[in-house]
Amino acid sequence: MPDTTHPNPGNLGNLPPETRSFVGRRAELARLRAALDPGVGRARLVSVVGVGGVGKTRLALRAAARVRDAYPDGVWLTELSPLHTEGLVDLAVMETLRLADQSTRPVIDVITEWADGRRLLLILDSCEHLLADCAKLAAALLARLPDLRILLTSRERLALPGEDVLHLEPLPVDSRTGDLAEVGDAVALFTERAAAAGRPVAEADRATAAAVCRRLDGIPLALELAAARLADLTLDELHTRLDARLPSPLDLLVSDTGEGPPRHRTLRTAIGWSHELCAPLERLLWARLSVFTGGFCAETAQQVCAGGPLAPERIAGLLDRLVAQSLVLPDPVISARYRMLDTVREYGTDWLYALGEDRAVRRRHREHYARLAHQGCAEWNTGRQVAWCERVLTEHANFRAAVESALAEPDRGAAVEMAGHVGFLWRHCGYLREAQHCLDQALAADPPPGHGRTLALWSRGAVAILQGDQEAAANWALRCADAAREQGSPVAQVAAVYLRGGQLALTGRLAEAIDVLAAAPRLTVQDDAFGAAQLQVRLALSLAHVLRGEYERARAVADEVRTASRRQGECWAGAYADYLIAEADLGRGDIPAAILGARTSIAGHALLHNTAGAAMSLDLLATAVVAGGDAHRAARLLGIGTRLWELTGRAQLDSPDLIATRRTCELRVREHLGDTVYETGYRAGLAMSYDEGIAYATGRADGR
Structure with missing residues (x-):
């Protein structure tokens, strides 16, 4: 599956590939x-x-x-x-x-x-x-x-x-030059799409094709939809049906019942005509598919759209029919995924409302993504973690729409539970601001106690920690601890310790942090979101020991986390454990081990598109590499790291310790190379794309 969110600051941006020929214009x-x-x-x-x-x-x-x-x-x-x-x-x-x-x-x-x-x-x-x-x-x-x-x-x-x-005007039907041997762009587009539908337009039928294009006002989408119909109709049948269906331009101009300008009404009428030509179940599926935002796969369409006359086993075949008619399009980037053009989706939305199914289908959409988020949290601390990260990235727009729908409903318990699950996933997959937004809305309404509220409070505090808002983190830590006690869940109470201990460690209160974190009960690690939080408690403890220079203790705790991570099959906590082990190894003077650990950590963070984690590990790797005598490589690594930190908005997480370490590394590299050579290497790293930088840092680019 392609990466849709990780940084790739090369000069290609994110333009999608063209999947169909471009005609005219x-x-x-x-x-x-x-x-x-x-x-x-x-x-x-x-x-x-x-x-x-x-x-x-x-x-x-x-x-x-x-x-x-x-x-x-x-x-x-x-x-x-x-x-x-x-x-x-x-x-x-x-x-x-x-x-x-x-x-x-x-x-x-x-x-x-x-x-x-x-x-x-x-x-x-x-x-x-x-x-x-x-x-x-x-x-x-x-x-x-x-x-x-x-x-x-x-x-x-x-x-x-x-x-x-x-x-932008519609495509001209007639040749701009007046040459009768030529055709206008509208006819060229129509005939090309007709050939794609298996019905090439013969030279003798060009006049009929031009008449069709005139009836559709040369609007490209209307032409494409009409051409797709030639898989079932002859050109003459298409022309006859269009002529009977569409009002004249004069009718459109004098009508006081249509909406929008005449050409917009022409398009709506053409889409409506395509709608009429669909079989009843095709129309129903079209309407129900309009609830999706940002695309969908066939399996999800089956789960959300089936019901009543639409049997689940019919969905795949009906979807293929809508694709054949250009009403649903294959995603140009992600295989086995589909999307609808805005205008086609709008028509489906209107039809869904007219059918009286709007609330019911949107509820099914909301409930499907609520179940999906719940399942993602339930399996987050397992070997399914990377797959869930990719799923969250792909379905981000649908998750957003489902959360908005849940927050608009009167059931605050369901809303906060969904926000808690989605917020947890977004926090771990890089959508911190959207996590903050939905969690703040859900928690502002004083939702009822329970697992959902506790997870929402934990997720909100964890977001604050990563955002560097430690004052807010302290407040959320207290509220989460109270909720966990009220819920009566020992594991939730352990998870709440992370918020308090992590906040203390990142504000320099290291002794207090160690006391709080070390006192947390050692329970069996769960497979779910709170199981991931259990590992993060130990990570925070290891970090506090590192910041105090207690490298043996830091390494021992981080090694426990790494072992648990491997047992669970997860890699989010494991990548941070590798980072902390590498920090401890560097502090102990074991440079080769520190280099290997930092590279392993970078690779782990890259799997989950964790930019901040990868940037932290890059700084560490640069420090270890220059300590090992390779200042040239360290200069380039610092440039790669800077590129990643720019994307996070908070260089070195605003941590005085991390900033000081990064500055010390840079001074040491400059001392070895001189300013001119350092700048050359640094800028070479800065110019690398995300993928190039990760490959270079982990040694994949040069076999090191």
């Missing part, structure tokens, strides 16, 4: 390329505006790909259609840029600090439902970042000063 593409070329275009905000289905996103992505070389720090696509709540656009951009920020600073500050001095192109796709948020973010970013350009697609412009707007 030569003039528009040239215009947009020129606008986006820093050497030609003057506007730093470029908007592609047009009705739904007119091809705004495809044109924007094609133009962005053509100018990619002009943006050495990346072309980054943020898809906004999965967002249903205001106030999350800046967070979505931060996640797009793969900034694993672990602070509580305003998101706009995090983005601008990282992007300052970088030349990149940011694409905001499908802005129409979040115009105010997009305008606010774009204005702030452009004011602070002179090397940034923003390209957006929307049904409406942002109306900001200096905005360069390209109004």
Whole structure:
């Protein structure tokens, strides 16, 4: 499965691959390329505006790909259609840029600090439902970042000063040159898609094809849907049915019952026509699939959409039919996963509401992801951990929608339980801010006591610790300890010790931390979220010993965690245990062991896309490597580490001890190499992508 969140600061950004040919738009593409070329275009905000289905996103992505070389720090696509709540656009951009920020600073500050001095192109796709948020973010970013350009697609412009707007019209049906031997772009697109459906358009039928394209106003999505129908209809049948179904342009212009401009109503009518041609069960599945956000797989579709006349065993075949009709599209990146275009999904949402199934299907969606989150937490401290991390990353948008749905319901117990499970998973998979957001909402309503509330309190405190908000962590630690006692769970009470002991250790109260952590009962380690917390209690104890220079004790405790981690099959705590063992080995003077341990730790953190953990281990590795006499390699490792720390928003976690250690290492490397040679090596590491840096650090790149 491809990585969707880990840092990859190379110059390719995250543009998806094109999966279908691009037809026409030569003039528009040239215009947009020129606008986006820093050497030609003057506007730093470029908007592609047009009705739904007119091809705004495809044109924007094609133009962005053509100018990619002009943006050495990346072309980054943020898809906004999965967002249903205001106030999350800046967070979505931060996640797009793969900034694993672990602070509580305003998101706009995090983005601008990282992007300052970088030349990149940011694409905001499908802005129409979040115009105010997009305008606010774009204005702030452009004011602070002179090397940034923003390209957006929307049904409406942002109306900001200096905005360069390209109004995208439908494809022309007739040749622009008037040459009868040529066809317009609309006919070219239609005939190409018809051939893909197994029905090539003969030369003698070009006039009929052109008539079809005129009836559909040259709107690309409508043309694609119509062409897909040729798998079941002849071209003449398609034309006849369209002619009978669609009102005339005059009817559209004088109608006072339609919504939106005439071309938008043409598209809606064309989609409605496609809907009418679907079999009844295909229509029902289309409507039910509209509850998914950010994609779905066939198995999940079966679990959420089955019911009534839709038997579970029918879902896969019906899904294949919707794919064949271009109503559902294969995901261009993740195999065996599907998505719907915004306009098609909107139609399905309207139909679901008209059927009176909206609340019921959304409840099934919410309950499915609640079960999934519960299962993920139940198996987190096992050999399934990496697989669950990948699942959480892939299903992030659906988890977000399910949590929002749960929080909107009156059942506070169910809401806090879901927030607790999802918050725990998000905390361990890098979504700290979203974890904070959902947990704060769930806990603000004074939910009833129980396992869900205790886990939510623990997760919220654990988020605060990673964010460096130790004052808040102390408060959550007290509330979690009270809840664990009220719940009567010994394991939950042990888990709560991590919050208090970890907070003490990170604020320099090491003796107190050791007393608190060492006193925690040693219970059998569980397979679930609280089992993971049990291991983190011992990790915090080992860290406190390291910070006090008690290396033998630190190593002994960390080795216990590593043994337990391997027994459980998990790697989150194990990677931190390897880091602490390497710290202890370095303190004891065993440099080869420290180098090996640091590399092992980096590899473990990389499996879970733990940027902060990998960055900590990189700093340690650099210190061990220079101690072993390889200052050249250490300089490059420091550059790689800096790149990762930039993504977290908190260099060395704002820890005075880690900052001092990093500074000492740098001074030592400079002393060995001299400033000029050091800077050369350091900048070489800084220029590496995430994957290149991890490969170099772990020795995979050069066999060391």
